[in-house]
Amino acid sequence: NAGVMQNPRHLVRRRGQEARLRCSPMKGHSHVYWYRQLPEEGLKFMVYLQKENIIDESGMPKERFSAEFPKEGPSILRIQQVVRGDSAAYFCASSPPGGVNQPQHFGDGTRLSIL
């Protein structure tokens, strides 16, 4: 049973370009979460999605960031017009349906570097 798959593992972008990060949850998991780990900082929640729905986006920056989890295919975190401060590790987690006490399982992350 494959774990949470994130790609790419490393992504380099120049300022002003777009970054697309992909996450395929574990089989049977319908809940997806995105977290960001800035250099020398802890993990911070960004957004929680279920299929075709954004449930909680309270941690998302107001501009340039968006997320989706379509009916078919992986969840996508999209960052438009990237800036140096977007350099970070972005982690995706998934959990099965069944309520609040389901553990979250994390992928290996995407390391985003902005030149």
Place this chain on the structure above:
Amino acid sequence: KQEVTQIPAALSVPEGENLVLNCSFTDSAIYNLQWFRQDPGKGLTSLLLIQSSQREQTSGRLNASLDKSSGRSTLYIAASQPGDSATYLCAVNWSAGNKLTFGGGTRVLVKP
């Protein structure tokens, strides 16, 4: 404000010694608390999840306790091994939406 704190930030022990890792949180109205391990350049591995109604959880050499009234959880790792060297993260879920708030982690080095 709901915050999670882990002290110390780093810990070094000789192999065989028991590890005690601390986590404190500011609001006792939690749904659950989860302990993770993170290796350099890797994602997080879930170790244990303690529900609000539970006092402890055990898995092999790992035991995690929860005291909501004092806002504390402790992760015990018995008979530490060099392979236990990693960063250990505590995360609290205060919301029905399963949004985790993380502590800063404790970086552990087990010396052979």
